[in-house]
Amino acid sequence: MAAIMAGCRKYFAYPITPQNEIPEYMAAHMPEVGGVFLQAESELAAINMVYGAAAAGERAMTSTSGPGYSLMLEGISGIARAELPVVLVLVMRGGPGIGSLENAQLDYFSATKGGGHGGYRNIVLAASSVQELFDLTQLAFELADYYRVLVMLLVDGILGQIMEPIEIMPFSNGKTRSLPAKTWALTGTGRQRPQNIISTMLMREDETYQWHQRMAVKYQKIQAEEVRYDSYCLEDARIAVVAYGMTSRVAETAIDECREQGLPVGLIRPISLFPFPYQFISQYTHRIEGFLVTEVSMGQMVEDVRLAVNGRSEVSFVGRGGGLLSHQEITRGIRELWLKLATK
Amino acid sequence: MVEVSNKMTVMPGLRKIYGRPQSLKDVRTHYCPGCGHGIIHRLLCEVIDELDIQGRTIGVSPVGCSVFAFDYINIDFADSLHGRAPAVATGIKRSQPDKIVFTYQGDGDLAAIGLAEIVHAAVRSEKITTIFVNNANYGMTGGQMAPTTLIGQKTTTTPFGRDHRECGYPLRIAELLATVEGVVYLCREAVDTSARVIQAKKSIKTAFERQMAGDGFSLVEILSPCPSGWGMPPIKAREWLRENMMPQYKLGKFKDTREG
Numbered sequence: 001m002a003a004i005m006a007g008c009r010k011y012f013a014y015p016i017t018p019q020n021e022i023p024e025y026m027a028a029h030m031p032e033v034g035g036v037f038l039q040a041e042s043e044l045a046a047i048n049m050v051y052g053a054a055a056a057g058e059r060a061m062t063s064t065s066g067p068g069y070s071l072m073l074e075g076i077s078g079i080a081r082a083e084l085p086v087v088l089v090l091v092m093r094g095g096p097g098i099g100s101l102e103n104a105q106l107d108y109f110s111a112t113k114g115g116g117h118g119g120y121r122n123i124v125l126a127a128s129s130v131q132e133l134f135d136l137t138q139l140a141f142e143l144a145d146y147y148r149v150l151v152m153l154l155v156d157g158i159l160g161q162i163m164e165p166i167e168i169m170p171f172s173n174g175k176t177r178s179l180p181a182k183t184w185a186l187t188g189t190g191r192q193r194p195q196n197i198i199s200t201m202l203m204r205e206d207e208t209y210q211w212h213q214r215m216a217v218k219y220q221k222i223q224a225e226e227v228r229y230d231s232y233c234l235e236d237a238r239i240a241v242v243a244y245g246m247t248s249r250v251a252e253t254a255i256d257e258c259r260e261q262g263l264p265v266g267l268i269r270p271i272s273l274f275p276f277p278y279q280f281i282s283q284y285t286h287r288i289e290g291f292l293v294t295e296v297s298m299g300q301m302v303e304d305v306r307l308a309v310n311g312r313s314e315v316s317f318v319g320r321g322g323g324l325l326s327h328q329e330i331t332r333g334i335r336e337l338w339l340k341l342a343t344k
Numbered sequence: 345m346v347e348v349s350n351k352m353t354v355m356p357g358l359r360k361i362y363g364r365p366q367s368l369k370d371v372r373t374h375y376c377p378g379c380g381h382g383i384i385h386r387l388l389c390e391v392i393d394e395l396d397i398q399g400r401t402i403g404v405s406p407v408g409c410s411v412f413a414f415d416y417i418n419i420d421f422a423d424s425l426h427g428r429a430p431a432v433a434t435g436i437k438r439s440q441p442d443k444i445v446f447t448y449q450g451d452g453d454l455a456a457i458g459l460a461e462i463v464h465a466a467v468r469s470e471k472i473t474t475i476f477v478n479n480a481n482y483g484m485t486g487g488q489m490a491p492t493t494l495i496g497q498k499t500t501t502t503p504f505g506r507d508h509r510e511c512g513y514p515l516r517i518a519e520l521l522a523t524v525e526g527v528v529y530l531c532r533e534a535v536d537t538s539a540r541v542i543q544a545k546k547s548i549k550t551a552f553e554r555q556m557a558g559d560g561f562s563l564v565e566i567l568s569p570c571p572s573g574w575g576m577p578p579i580k581a582r583e584w585l586r587e588n589m590m591p592q593y594k595l596g597k598f599k600d601t602r603e604g
Contacts, residue, residue, distance in 0.1 A: 010439055036438045040431070041464035048428035048461070052404070052435020055422050060435070078425050186420040186436060188443050191399035197414045198422040 001025065002137035003061050003087065005170060009035035010060040012049035014042055014068060017101055018160050019091040022063040043068035047075030047088075054084040055198040057185030059141050063089035065157075066099055066107065069115075076150060077116030078200040081211070085144035087137070088122075089153045091160035094322035102322040103157035105245060108300035111154050112274045119212065121219045123151040123226060124273040126244040130164040136271075138171035145179045147222060154273060156246040156296070158324070228271035229280050233259065237266030239337055240284060242293045242305050244270050247325055251294055254330035265334055273301070281308035290314040290337045294330050296322060314341060365389035367398045369418050378578025380535045380568025381409060384477060385416050387535075387545040388448070391552055392419065401444040402436055404429040406458065408450035409484045410477065427458020430465035433472045444555055446473040452482040455491040455515050462521075462563075469526030469560035473551045476517060476563055479570035480589060487573035491515040494588055499573075514592055518565045522598040529554045529562035530599040534590065536569065536582040547597075559601065567593055 003011070003026075011026040023039065030037040036053075040046035046062050053060035064072055069090050079086050092107045094100035111124045123143055127133035133155065140151040186196055202208040232252055234240065243251040248269040258265045268284075268291075270277050281291070291309055293302040294317070302317045309315050318325070318333035354360045364370060368389035375381045392398050398419055405413040407426035414421030424432040429447035437445040454462050454476050465472065481499050482488040488501040492514050496505040506514075518532045529551050533544035544566055551562035567589050569581035576584060 010435070012435065038434070038438065038468075041460055041467075044428065045431040045434075045461055045464065048424065048431035049435035049438075051424070051428075052422065052432035052437075053439045054435070055432070056402075056436045056439035058439040060439075074425055075428070082422075186402050186422060187440060188400035188402060188420055189398070189418075195414065195418055196420045199414075200425060201411065201423055203412075 001029070001168070002134040003141070004029060004033055004035065006059065006138040006141040008059045008061045008087065008141060009033065010050070010053035010058045011036065011062065012038045012040050012046045012053070012060070013062045013064065014040050014046050016043075016065045016068045018093060018157050019063050019065050019089065021160070022089060043071040044074065047072040047079070050086055051075055051079055051082070051084060054079070054086050055082070055186050057182040057187060059085070059145070061087040061089070063091065065091045066093045067097070069107065069110070073116035076122070077118050077120060079150050080116075080120035080122065081118065081200040081202065082198050083148040084150070084198070085148050086150045087140045087144055087153070088150060089155060091155045091157060093157050100322060101157070103246075103296060103324055104322045105156055105247065105296040105300070106322070107154065108273065108295070108297065111152055112276070120215065121149070121222070121274055123147070123149055123222060123275075124154050125151065125228070126154045126271060126273055127159065128245055128248045128269065130159070130162065131166040133159065134166050134168070135171045139173055142177060142179070143226065146177050147218060149218070149222070154245070159246050223275040226272055227275045227277050227280065229277040230269040230271060232267035232269070234266035234268065234284070237264050238288060239263065239265040239290045239292060239334060239341070240268050240288045241265065241330065241334065242268045242270070242281065242291055242301070243295065244273060244301065247294055247296055250325055250327050251330050253327040254334060257327065257331050258334050263334060263338055270301070276304045276308070278304070278308040281305060282310065285309055285312035288313055289341050290316065292316050292318060292330070292333050292337050294318045294325060294333065296320060296325055316340070365393045367392045367418050369416050371416065373416055374412060375409065376572040378569055378571040378581055379409070380479065380566070380570075381477065383535045383541060384475065384544070384566055384568065385413065387541070387548055388475065389417060390545060391549045394549065395552060395556070397444050397552075397556075400442070401446070402440065404433045404436065404445070404447045406447070406449055406453050407484070408453045410448050410450060411484070413448055427453050427456070428461055429453070429458065430461040430470070430472070430474065434465055434468070434470050437470060437472050441471070444473075444552060446475060446552070448475045449477070450483065451476070451478040451480065451492040452488075452490040455517055463524065466521050466524045466527050466561045466563070469528065471555050471558060471560060473555045474563040475548065476565040477568045478517070478565055478593065479568045479573065481570055481573040483570050483573045487575070492517075494592055497588070516593060518563075518593075518598045521563060526561050527563065527599050528560040528601045531597040532565040532567070532593060532595050534567035534585065534595055536567070536585050540595075565593075567595075
């Protein structure tokens with residue numbers, strides 16, 4: 001619904017659990033706005049249909065989950081090279097291979113570090129509620145058009161499945177960006193302009209070097225201007241839990257519990273996973289003695305937190321390979337970190 | 345050979361009756377001597393000019409020798425990942441339904457890695473046209489076996505000739521797609537002789553006209569010589585095409601919904 005509000009009129013996808021609610025919604029509602037819903041024969045085809053629609057200047061989107069995402073990486077890499085604005089929703093499921101349908105946060109590495117071949121970046125946004133997912137979906141289309149990049153909404157399996165009341169409003173992030181006209185789009189020359197070419201190649205002499213130089217500038221701009229995060233009880237904290245997505249809400253319960261017992265603990269919640277809020281975390285290392293990273297994985301985002309902290313504070317980790325982290329597990333992690341710091 | 349160019353000045357008293365199509369750029373191609381792509385590009389551009397659709401045609405060329413087609417054909421173009429051109433063309437056509445959208449694919453691309461995409465574009469009867477250039481090997485990567493490689497044909501990955509016990513049998517795409525209801529126009533042509541070149545052009549034009557009429561999916565398969573990939577001189581390659589490919593890949597119309 002947020003995508004349609006944001007002007008998305010082309011949606012291509014292949015059925016996969018746990019994200020079938022999205023194609024089913026699109027199948028029912030895209031026709032109402034004169035848009036296109038098309039069920040592709042595979043995720044390979046779906047992402048390449050999105051490539052075609054985006055190349056033709058449309059706001060285009062797809063959604064998938066683990067195994068489908070692996071197939072889509074070919075197209076995602078091509079979209080990155082061709083600098084096409086695309087929005088992709090990845091609802092995470094458990095494990096490699098077919099894996100499981102359990103809740104998980106196992107695709108952080110693949111989402112934020114490139115995933116496919118060739119050295120590229122996607123903007124990756126992680127919501128912690130249905131409302132935020134609704135808002136970020138709209139933002140995603142704006143960022144995609146503005147930077148000509150793929151914007152990924154990285155969604156915990158459980159967030160993809162729950163229902164919550166939301167306020168349906170056009171998203172405003174306080175910025176009024178003028179979005180560049182899509183003069184590069186394939187619309188037919190009309191014999192009025194030179195041909196437009198959308199290409200995933202870098203075959204010309206020096207082209208690979210030049211492309212990466214240009215992307216470095218773009219990615220740096222994204223890192224400078226598009227970092228998003230949230231915090232909770234951080235003002236007087238000496239321990240910070242770092243968590244994204246639904247795990248951050250479990251962490252809030254653990255923090256409330258620890259606060260009742262007098263432990264000065266707060267929360268840092270990265271919203272943009274690329275660009276990652278390195279600076280925001282690093283500025284607290286003078287006061288926060290320990291960071292507890294918690295994820296539904298065996299430790300992925302923790303590596304970025306370690307980079308941000310850079311040895312100046314303790315970094316510990318609580319995670320599990322799939323399913324649901326309980327607030328008790330996080331509380332135990334906080335206590336253990338507190339004891340470790342106290343005995344240091 | 346004298347290059348026929350749009351820049352050519354016509355001497356007084358003479359009339360220009362044959363020249364480079366407007367849609368075909370006045371540049372040298374990277375294709376090998378005797379390759380069929382140059383002829384097929386030209387036919388395509390003649391059709392685009394004759395239908396007067398240069399300004400509203402969009403091409404998609406996937407990985408293969410013809411991935412650089414946009415260097416030669418002066419229209420909006422996307423290249424695509426290996427085999428995915430029908431999916432990309434679907435995305436474009438569904439976004440720009442008033443444009444004429446075609447894919448230009450080789451046999452390694454279409455018949456192997458992109459088989460699912462072409463079959464399902466046909467199943468959906470996407471209003472696109474596919475030019476399928478069949479030269480019985482992977483030209484760009486250096487002459488490896490394709491699904492269309494003939495039994496006994498030597499390639500760099502079948503150095504002793506294709507053996508069906510190991511690699512199966514040649515895949516006939518036109519015959520395969522003829523079973524798909526969504527296909528509205530389907531034929532197989534060749535570009536080994538002048539007469540067949542003219543016939544191939546007619547079919548390409550009909551395929552485009554079917555798309556423009558909104559009928560559905562059309563495909564023209566074209567048998568095309570690959571002297572470099574086959575390891576023989578251009579004239580020999582044309583003979584080889586006639587003697588070896590044509591018995592396996594029969595020319596003709598396989599489907600035309602307007603003829604019932």
